[in-house]
Amino acid sequence: xxxxxxxxxxxxxxxxxxxxxxxxxxxxxxxxxxxxxxxxxxxxxxxxxxxxxxxxxxxxxxxxxxxxxxxxxxxxxxxxxxxxxxxxxxxxxxxxxxxxxxxxxxxxxxxxxxxxxxxxxxxxxxxxxxxxxxxxxxxxxxxxxxxxxxxxxxxxxxxxxxxxxxxxxxxxxxxxxxxxxxxxxxxxxxxxxxxxxxxxxxxxxxxxxxxxxxxxxxxxxxxxxxxxxxxxxxxxxxxxxxxxxxxxxxxxxxxxxxxxxxxxxxxxxxxxxxxxxxxxxxxxxxxxxxxxxxxxxxxxxxxxxxxxxxxxxxxxxxxxxxxxxxxxxxxxxxxxxxxxxxxxxxxxxxxxxxxxxxxxxxxxxxxxxxxxxxxxxxxxxxxxxxxxxxxxxxxxxxxxxxxxxxxxxxxxxxxxxxxxxxxxxxx
Amino acid sequence: xxxxxxxxxxxxxxxxxxxxxxxxxxxxxxxxxxxxxxxxxxxxxxxxxxxxxxxxxxxxxxxxxxxxxxxxxxxxxxxxxxxxxxxxxxxxxxxxxxxxxxxxxxxxxxxxxxxxxxxxxxxxxxxxxxxxxxxxxxxxxxxxxxxxxxxxxxxxxxxxxxxxxxxxxxxxxxxxxxxxxxxxxxxxxxxxxxxxxxxxxxxxxxxxxxxxxxxxxxxxxxxxxxxxxxxxxxxxxxxxxxxxxxxxxxxxxxxxxxxxxxxxxxxxxxxxxxxxxxxxxxxxxxxxxxxxxxxxxxxxxxxxxxxxxxxxxxxxxxxxxxx
Numbered sequence: 001x002x003x004x005x006x007x008x009x010x011x012x013x014x015x016x017x018x019x020x021x022x023x024x025x026x027x028x029x030x031x032x033x034x035x036x037x038x039x040x041x042x043x044x045x046x047x048x049x050x051x052x053x054x055x056x057x058x059x060x061x062x063x064x065x066x067x068x069x070x071x072x073x074x075x076x077x078x079x080x081x082x083x084x085x086x087x088x089x090x091x092x093x094x095x096x097x098x099x100x101x102x103x104x105x106x107x108x109x110x111x112x113x114x115x116x117x118x119x120x121x122x123x124x125x126x127x128x129x130x131x132x133x134x135x136x137x138x139x140x141x142x143x144x145x146x147x148x149x150x151x152x153x154x155x156x157x158x159x160x161x162x163x164x165x166x167x168x169x170x171x172x173x174x175x176x177x178x179x180x181x182x183x184x185x186x187x188x189x190x191x192x193x194x195x196x197x198x199x200x201x202x203x204x205x206x207x208x209x210x211x212x213x214x215x216x217x218x219x220x221x222x223x224x225x226x227x228x229x230x231x232x233x234x235x236x237x238x239x240x241x242x243x244x245x246x247x248x249x250x251x252x253x254x255x256x257x258x259x260x261x262x263x264x265x266x267x268x269x270x271x272x273x274x275x276x277x278x279x280x281x282x283x284x285x286x287x288x289x290x291x292x293x294x295x296x297x298x299x300x301x302x303x304x305x306x307x308x309x310x311x312x313x314x315x316x317x318x319x320x321x322x323x324x325x326x327x328x329x330x331x332x333x334x335x336x337x338x339x340x341x342x343x344x345x346x347x348x349x350x351x352x353x354x355x356x357x358x359x360x361x362x363x364x365x366x367x368x369x370x371x372x373x374x375x376x377x378x379x380x381x382x383x384x385x386x387x388x389x390x391x392x393x394x395x396x397x398x399x400x401x402x403x404x405x406x407x408x409x410x411x412x413x414x415x416x417x418x419x420x421x422x423x424x425x426x427x
Numbered sequence: 428x429x430x431x432x433x434x435x436x437x438x439x440x441x442x443x444x445x446x447x448x449x450x451x452x453x454x455x456x457x458x459x460x461x462x463x464x465x466x467x468x469x470x471x472x473x474x475x476x477x478x479x480x481x482x483x484x485x486x487x488x489x490x491x492x493x494x495x496x497x498x499x500x501x502x503x504x505x506x507x508x509x510x511x512x513x514x515x516x517x518x519x520x521x522x523x524x525x526x527x528x529x530x531x532x533x534x535x536x537x538x539x540x541x542x543x544x545x546x547x548x549x550x551x552x553x554x555x556x557x558x559x560x561x562x563x564x565x566x567x568x569x570x571x572x573x574x575x576x577x578x579x580x581x582x583x584x585x586x587x588x589x590x591x592x593x594x595x596x597x598x599x600x601x602x603x604x605x606x607x608x609x610x611x612x613x614x615x616x617x618x619x620x621x622x623x624x625x626x627x628x629x630x631x632x633x634x635x636x637x638x639x640x641x642x643x644x645x646x647x648x649x650x651x652x653x654x655x656x657x658x659x660x661x662x663x664x665x666x667x668x669x670x671x672x673x674x675x676x677x678x679x680x681x682x683x684x685x686x687x688x689x690x691x692x693x694x695x696x697x698x699x700x701x702x703x704x705x706x707x708x709x710x711x712x713x714x715x716x717x718x719x720x721x722x723x724x725x726x727x728x729x730x731x732x733x734x735x736x737x738x739x740x741x742x743x744x745x746x747x748x749x750x
Contacts, residue, residue, distance in 0.1 A: 111537045113544070173735050180468045180540055181734060184677060188727035191674070195724055203716040324670070328548060335541060389560065397552035403545025407538050408530050 017055040021065065024048045029073045036081040039362045045077070046354065053343065070249060075242050085241045089313060091353045092248030093306055096255045098333040098349035099342065100302030103259065105331065106340035106417070107268060108295035109275025110175075111183040113327055114190025118300035120197060120322035121166050122159035122307020124207060127317050130155065130217040136205040149220035155308050163304020164297040171296040175289055190327055197319040212318025216311050219247060244313050251309060255302055259342050262298070271295055272340070325396065329356075332399040335406050338413025347415055352402075356395055363391040433711060438585045440707045441700070446591055446660060448699025449598035453653035454676035455683070455691035456605065457520070457646035463622040463686035464642045467528070467536070470543035473673020474550035475520050475647045479512035479654025480664045481554060484567045486511055491570045501572040505593065508655045516651025520643040529636075554666040566665045569658045594656045601652055602692055605645070609688060618642055622686070671723065675702070678730040684740025693741060702726055 010020045028045040035041050052065055078085030097119060104112045128134050130152065134145040174185045201209030221239060262268045270291050273281035282288050311317045329352060337348025367389065406413065454476050461469040486508055490496045496504070527546045531539045558565040575590040609615035620628040621638040629635045657672065658664050675698060683694025706719040733740065 105537075109535075109537065111540060173731060177734055177738065180536060181681070181738075183537075183540060184468065184674075184681075185727075185731060185734065188674065188678075188730060192724050192727050195720065199720045328544060331541070331544070389556075394552045394556060396548040397556070400545040400547065400549030400552070404527050404542050404549065407534075407542045407545070408527070411534070411538060 011055045014057050018057045018061055021052050021055045021057065024051055025065065025069055029077060032077050033080055039358050042084055046350065050347065075245060078241065078245065082241060085245055087354065087357050089244050089248050090357060091350050092252045093310055094330065094333065094353045095252050095346050095349040096306045097303055097330050098345040099255050099259050100299040101330050102334050102340065102342065102345040103262065104295050104299035106334055106345070107263065107275065108271040108292060110292060110295060112299070113183050113187035115303060115330055116322045116326040117190040117193035118163045118166055118303035119307040119310070120193050121162050122304035123311040123317050124197065125159055125162050126152065126155045126308040127213040127216050127311040128206065130312065131213050131215060133208055133213045146217050149217045152217065152219045152312055156305050159304040159308035160301040163301040167296040167300025168293055171293045175292045187324070190324060194319050194322050197322065210318060212316055214316035216315050216317065218315065219243065219312050247309065251305065256342060263342065267291065267294065328399055332402050336402055336413060338416040341413060341415050341417035344413045344415040344417065355398065360392040360395065433708065436707060440703050442587060442591065444700035444703030445696070446594055447703055448696035449595055450653055450657055450672065451676045451679045451699050452692045452695025453598055453601065453649050454672060455680040455695045456688065457650040458677050458680040459685055459688060459691040460642050460646045464618065464639055467539050468543065468677065470540060471523055471546040471550060472646070472650055473669035474547050475516045476650040476654045476673060477554065477664070477666060477669035478519055479516040479651030480658040480668065481558065482512045482515045482651070483508040483655040483658045484569055484664060487570050496570060496572065501574045504572065505659070509597065509652050512651040512655040513648035516654065517644040517648035520647025521640050524640060524643045551666045558666070566663065569662045575659070590659055594660050597656060601649065605649065605688070614641065675726055678726055681730060681740055682733055684742040687740065687742050690740055690742035698726060698729070701729060
């Protein structure tokens with residue numbers, strides 16, 4: 001019939017699907033191990049995980065394959081090429097952010113254009129106390145900073161709380177506003193947080209201004225004695241990326257689970273009711289302000305906890321990491337994936353992060369090589385290509401195009417949420 | 428605290444505030460007119476404004492390269508810049524509406540807003556790409572025109588440059604022209620009718636789509652003119668310059684009551700003055716603890732306060748929420 005026939009035949013029946021998926025995973029991870037520098041091969045490996053999601057195979061087999069790819073293959077490949085692990089960690093961070101924003105925008109329909117502010121709050125919470133920075137406003141006689149690495153776990157909880165509190169603080173005055181006013185106010189709030197981070201180095205030095213904060217404590221390697229006892233003598237530099245990867249994986253898992261449970265709870269249904277029609281929802285007895293606040297607080301607390309993790313991973317943070325560009329990036333992720341859809345948010349976050357970290361950089365490198373080689377195509381010498389033409393510099397253009405094209409051509413996103421599919425199908 | 432200094436700089440700050448305020452008013456008109464007709468925040472308007480500024484700088488640089496800058500009268504050049512900036516920005520605004528907003532009419536409110544954010548981001552980097560390839564730089568400086576930079580000294584502490592007078596005069600003229608167009612002509616009546624009720628307006632024989640395009644054309648042209656004036660006044664521009672003035676202008680539009688044309692003018696002036704005073708006096712009043720860098724925070728706090736206590740703005744909102 002169409003191009004869909006062959007993949008459908010391979011993926012829709014259990015046995016061929018299981019064989020195909022296993023073969024693709026095995027083949028792609030084998031190729032990554034053999035060509036650790038090739039971006040295309042790594043993209044194939046990522047695509048195999050997507051294939052696994054779409055394949056119709058039994059839940060146990062699927063789960064086992066997922067654990068195999070994410071829990072074993074990915075870390076092993078990460079030790080072959082360290083950058084892949086870095087990509088995977090970044091993907092995880094953005095997946096968690098996208099899932100948080102998905103609650104606010106996708107489920108509750110409140111357009112938040114300053115989401116990165118909550119991420120910044122979480123990041124600065126750990127950055128200030130997990131580095132010598134706090135001694136700039138708390139006397140060393142009282143408490144000597146940085147705090148011990150063990151405090152990191154307490155600060156994960158603190159990140160959740162700080163995120164939720166700022167979410168509520170912002171939400172209280174503005175939630176009675178109409179949708180598009182809310183968008184602008186959240187945008188302004190995002191800028192306010194960035195300007196504060198940039199300027200609160202005087203009169204009292206809280207954030208160290210544009211210079212940023214460093215060094216920030218990494219999470220504790222509490223299992224190192226255990227490894228030593230087992231006779232594995234791995235240096236901390238080799239352990240940290242793997243450790244952070246599993247930590248991110250854990251947080252993404254928890255966040256996904258919370259999202260799943262929320263979506264199908266009465267709270268999730270109330271959020272969707274608000275998104276579809278506020279007046280009707282209120283008439284049905286949905287307490288608008290309380291539920292909107294809850295959506296804000298939930299989304300913000302996810303961003304807060306990821307922020308703590310982010311600052312521990314980066315060791316250095318400054319206000320530049322929390323610009324409007326980041327907020328729009330996360331928004332582009334959930335629109336691309338499908339608003340209100342959990343697999344969609346995960347896919348969108350992965351696609352956009354990989355696009356930024358690998359595809360655009362790869363294209364820039366490739367163009368540079370062509371330029372240096374001076375190949376002639378159709379009488380045009382590529383050495384004459386303008387040096388400013390570097391795809392990696394134009395991510396805004398790509399986010400912008402994604403946003404416009406998606407809302408016009410496929411407003412439901414790549415993997416639409418089930419309820420939304422039904423609604424759109426009825427029309 | 429130095430009261431002598433506070434009083435001495437007062438007129439200068441007032442003047443700076445007025446210039447800034449007129450700039451905001453011109454940009455705010457683009458937001459308010461589109462909101463009045465479509466009830467939607469045209470987030471890409473700040474880039475329409477920047478495009479105007481870039482058209483201006485390109486023409487000036489070309490004139491400079493060909494030696495026309497010394498020969499022609501600066502006022503003639505300024506007129507040329509304004510007309511070109513208005514034409515390009517106006518047409519760009521119409522194109523953006525056709526491509527990115529019209530297909531989305533009738534969808535939930537947030538959808539066109541997301542599209543507008545996308546257009547805004549796209550245009551920022553598109554300008555950067557074009558200028559990078561064309562001039563190998565995207566931070567551009569308006570070439571100086573000596574006659575415009577001449578300063579009249581009024582008193583010991585106050586002086587005013589020719590270009591400041593020109594900026595204020597042009598802004599006033601354009602606001603007055605717009606007022607006439609909207610309130611005294613048949614076209615203006617048609618625009619107002621579409622803003623009031625699209626279905627009824629179309630029953631009365633008004634071409635609604637054409638009126639919406641016209642609204643974007645006028646709003647875009649005002650933004651383009653503001654862009655040129657911004658470049659002439661503050662010299663340095665880059666593709667991302669528009670973001671903050673755009674946000675402030677939107678704040679001004681909300682301050683005056685969005686959808687309300689005189690409101691945008693009042694809001695722009697009030698915000699410009701508030702900001703100029705905050706920028707110069709904040710550090711004096713707090714003994715240097717908080718300086719001018721907090722003026723943006725000040726503007727957003729004003730926005731939030733207005734929305735809480737007077738959600739319909741100072742002059743009230745013309746458009747009611749769609750039932």
